[in-house]
Amino acid sequence: MTKKPVAADRAKFLAKMREQLLEMKAKLLAEIDSTLRAEREGNKDEGMDTYDLASEERDREINFILSDRERVKLKQIDDALERMDEGTYGVCESCGLEIAEERLEAMPFSRLCRDCQQDEEREAKSQRRPDDEPNAYRKVGSTDADDDSA
Numbered sequence: 001m002t003k004k005p006v007a008a009d010r011a012k013f014l015a016k017m018r019e020q021l022l023e024m025k026a027k028l029l030a031e032i033d034s035t036l037r038a039e040r041e042g043n044k045d046e047g048m049d050t051y052d053l054a055s056e057e058r059d060r061e062i063n064f065i066l067s068d069r070e071r072v073k074l075k076q077i078d079d080a081l082e083r084m085d086e087g088t089y090g091v092c093e094s095c096g097l098e099i100a101e102e103r104l105e106a107m108p109f110s111r112l113c114r115d116c117q118q119d120e121e122r123e124a125k126s127q128r129r130p131d132d133e134p135n136a137y138r139k140v141g142s143t144d145a146d147d148d149s150a
Contacts, residue, residue: 010090013101018084021108025077032070035063073109080109092116
């Protein structure tokens with residue numbers, strides 16, 4: 001008899017998560033629409049000097065990067081909603097165990113449980129080359145011999 005309340009609790013949780021995902025999607029679409037509208041209105045200005053044009057180009061690049069992130073997030077939300085329809089939402093795609101509700105509340109479109117996510121991140125980190133590190137740098141024109149003499 002304890003199975004029924006657990007299943008009912010899970011169903012309530014899934015309904016809550018569906019609502020949260022739909023709200024996230026609506027908010028994201030509204031933000032994208034607002035950004036596009038602002039960009040169209042901003043393009044009406046003519047007679048800009050070089051600095052204004054450079055600044056506008058930089059803003060366009062930033063908006064492109066952001067919209068790229070927004071597209072990825074929208075895809076993740078749509079994928080999560082699709083998994084709900086298929087009945088696989090909240091199940092780790094790697095190990096098949098249920099993803100903790102706390103994790104899903106924090107990241108509603110998560111595909112992996114915490115342990116599998118950590119394993120994946122460790123694997124990705126071990127595959128990276130030292131040249132890929134964002135803070136790694138070398139003095140231009142230096143050689144290993146220069147480094148040894150310092």
